[in-house]
Amino acid sequence: MTRAKSIYVCQDCGGVSNKWLGRCPDCGAWNSLVEQRAEKGSGKVSTAYATASPPQWLHEVPLEDAGRMATGLGELDRVLGGGQVAGAAILLGGDPGIGKSTLLLQAAHYMAQACPVLYVTGEESAAQVALRGQRLGLGPSHIRVVAENHLEAIEALLGRERPAVVVVDSIQTVYTDTLQSAPGSVSQVRECAARLVRHAKANASTVWLVGHVTKEGAIAGPRVLEHMVDTVLYFEGEAGSPYRIVRAIKNRFGAANELGVFQMQEAGLTEVANPSQLFLSQHEGPVPGSVVLATQEGTRPLLVEVQALVTPSSLANPRRVAIGLDPNRLSLLLAILHRHGGSAFFDQDVFVNIAGGVRVNEPAADLAVALALLSSFRNRPVSGRRVVFGELGLAGEVRAVAGSATRLREAIKLGFHGAILPRAGVEPAPRGFTLAPATRLGDAIAAAFDA
Numbered sequence: 472m473t474r475a476k477s478i479y480v481c482q483d484c485g486g487v488s489n490k491w492l493g494r495c496p497d498c499g500a501w502n503s504l505v506e507q508r509a510e511k512g513s514g515k516v517s518t519a520y521a522t523a524s525p526p527q528w529l530h531e532v533p534l535e536d537a538g539r540m541a542t543g544l545g546e547l548d549r550v551l552g553g554g555q556v557a558g559a560a561i562l563l564g565g566d567p568g569i570g571k572s573t574l575l576l577q578a579a580h581y582m583a584q585a586c587p588v589l590y591v592t593g594e595e596s597a598a599q600v601a602l603r604g605q606r607l608g609l610g611p612s613h614i615r616v617v618a619e620n621h622l623e624a625i626e627a628l629l630g631r632e633r634p635a636v637v638v639v640d641s642i643q644t645v646y647t648d649t650l651q652s653a654p655g656s657v658s659q660v661r662e663c664a665a666r667l668v669r670h671a672k673a674n675a676s677t678v679w680l681v682g683h684v685t686k687e688g689a690i691a692g693p694r695v696l697e698h699m700v701d702t703v704l705y706f707e708g709e710a711g712s713p714y715r716i717v718r719a720i721k722n723r724f725g726a727a728n729e730l731g732v733f734q735m736q737e738a739g740l741t742e743v744a745n746p747s748q749l750f751l752s753q754h755e756g757p758v759p760g761s762v763v764l765a766t767q768e769g770t771r772p773l774l775v776e777v778q779a780l781v782t783p784s785s786l787a788n789p790r791r792v793a794i795g796l797d798p799n800r801l802s803l804l805l806a807i808l809h810r811h812g813g814s815a816f817f818d819q820d821v822f823v824n825i826a827g828g829v830r831v832n833e834p835a836a837d838l839a840v841a842l843a844l845l846s847s848f849r850n851r852p853v854s855g856r857r858v859v860f861g862e863l864g865l866a867g868e869v870r871a872v873a874g875s876a877t878r879l880r881e882a883i884k885l886g887f888h889g890a891i892l893p894r895a896g897v898e899p900a901p902r903g904f905t906l907a908p909a910t911r912l913g914d915a916i917a918a919a920f921d922a
Contacts, residue, residue, distance in 0.1 A: 543581020552725015565706030593620035593644030709828035729769035750827035760847030765878035779843035795825030811867030
């Protein structure tokens with residue numbers, strides 16, 4: 472008998488090697504190659520391609536109105552771009568215990584009132600799902616629940632039930648008999664997800680896939696998993712905090728980087744209608760090292776507090792800690808402050824935190840972080856009740872950012888009296904709201920620490 476041929480598949484990127492290596496040659500991950508039996512092809516050439524539909528002129532393709540269905544949770548609908556689309560495949564990832572199953576069970580309860588919903592659980596029994604529904608106070612529900620992780624059985628069930636919405640919790644527990652590898656491996660996750668996505672497209676049903684995340688925060692399994700689905704959502708939250716954030720990383724039917732905020736309570740997840748008030752400080756007056764940033768997540772304006780602490784260091788290499796901000800961006804801002812702000816931090820420990828567990832990725836936070844660092848370094852608060860936003864260039868210029876009018880409207884709604892912002896694109900402000908436009912970093916510093 473001939474020995475079955477083995478291949479080694481990287482569990483991080485899906486790369487294939489003919490022999491075991493300590494480091495994946497494709498992605499560079501260590502000890503990620505796992506032995507699998509090579510699958511033999513049938514050797515037959517399919518003739519199905521001959522019956523494929525002929526190409527069409529782009530302007531003659533009939534347009535179908537992609538109607539959206541509400542999930543029953545306004546914050547989740549906002550992240551999805553107004554609701555879920557029939558035939559869409561949505562991937563929801565998050566840390567263990569963050570509340571992914573709770574969120575989808577609540578959404579499924581509301582959606583089941585309008586259409587057939589099937590909840591497929593591969594990690595829990597049907598009784599455990601029912602107990603969670605009882606704790607959430609859902610009452611009598613029209614959700615159909617099945618405990619199954621065999622893909623062929625799930626496909627047969629979908630053919631009989633024909634649900635409009637399918638929830639698979641989680642994709643890492645589903646396996647198919649066509650592959651010899653264990654559930655959760657790269658090949659199993661890729662094949663099972665691909666077949667569920669094909670079912671969604673062929674039957675115009677929405678498929679929700681729950682995905683585990685690795686210790687680095689990325690969704691476990693091959694990276695191609697995120698490319699196969701239409702929407703990728705991340706469910707985030709700080710340890711010990713009751714607040715949860717749903718963030719859209721990819722969305723073919725709406726804007727990416729949208730944000731939805733929830734609060735975990737005994738009765739489940741509740742929506743936070745005004746997250747800006749949640750993330751702002753509760754200080755009675757201005758304090759050194761605290762600056763309010765007017766940021767924008769997708770189409771939503773958001774006011775968050777930037778906190779900075781600068782203290783003398785006894786270390787040869789002073790510490791640089793950034794929470795909610797890119798550490799490389801912090802190093803860049805310290806260099807700009809040294810060159811164009813007249814303040815040296817080479818002998819100071821620097822700590823920056825975005826309060827409330829929010830992560831800010833846009834460069835519009837540069838000016839707010841820089842002023843917070845100077846405020847702590849000088850032990851002087853930023854004068855007035857004002858918001859700050861703007862990008863800093865390496866030459867010390869304050870560059871314009873998108874959405875200035877939206878940011879200012881949010882600041883006015885929450886009772887702020889002014890703003891320090893880039894001079895380019897400044898629009899007339901309403902009476903009682905003072906604008907301090909800045910062209911250079913020195914202009915912003917003078918406006919922030921005036922008498």
